[in-house]
Amino acid sequence: MDEITQANWDKLRSQDGNQRLEALNSLLTTTDQHVDWAYAVWDDLVASLCHADNHQRAIAAQLLANLAKSDPERRILNDFDALFAVTKDERFVTARHSLQAIWKVGAAGKQQQQLVVERLTGRFRDCVTEKNCTLIRYDIIQGLRKLYDLVQDETVREMALALIATEADSKYRKKYASLWRPGKSA
Numbered sequence: 001m002d003e004i005t006q007a008n009w010d011k012l013r014s015q016d017g018n019q020r021l022e023a024l025n026s027l028l029t030t031t032d033q034h035v036d037w038a039y040a041v042w043d044d045l046v047a048s049l050c051h052a053d054n055h056q057r058a059i060a061a062q063l064l065a066n067l068a069k070s071d072p073e074r075r076i077l078n079d080f081d082a083l084f085a086v087t088k089d090e091r092f093v094t095a096r097h098s099l100q101a102i103w104k105v106g107a108a109g110k111q112q113q114q115l116v117v118e119r120l121t122g123r124f125r126d127c128v129t130e131k132n133c134t135l136i137r138y139d140i141i142q143g144l145r146k147l148y149d150l151v152q153d154e155t156v157r158e159m160a161l162a163l164i165a166t167e168a169d170s171k172y173r174k175k176y177a178s179l180w181r182p183g184k185s186a
Helices: 003-011 017-028 038-048 055-072 076-088 091-103 111-127 133-151 153-167 170-182
Strands: none
Touching: 003 017, 003 170, 017 055, 038 055, 038 076, 055 076, 076 091, 076 111, 076 133, 091 133, 111 153, 133 153, 133 170, 153 170
16 A cells, blocks of 8 residues: 555544545545555454444445455455445435445456345335435446446346336336436446
């Protein structure tokens, strides 16, 4: 890990929200590509998924999802339950940040993709009684679209369209379907 990355890593624990956000954004940009230091921070991120501070949980979830592409040992398969639990966090903004990032795990390999699609499918179906169900469902469909755009696997598209078809409210069915119009990417 270079000095700038290490400095950003250290700033993730800052009490200054602006400093923390700037560091997170820099690390998310860095981890958009394969990095060779994923395992140096992996266990810390997994532990932070249960941190008392919701900001730390959100940061950990987003970075862990991004680091899945830098995980040749496929540790994410063992840690996925802990990561996915944050998509149901008591703080909705934390849950939403996690949900919006989790599709990236599916881009790390076929086994990871199947796990993500399976879990997002279940989350789509189970969230019907939750307060923010329509936002959760939108984020899931958008995540599936982003995954599809990257991996071009028709099973992802077919699952997303099947989920959209189960939406009882035509207004939301139309909104979700708009993410899948030809030529549109999420």
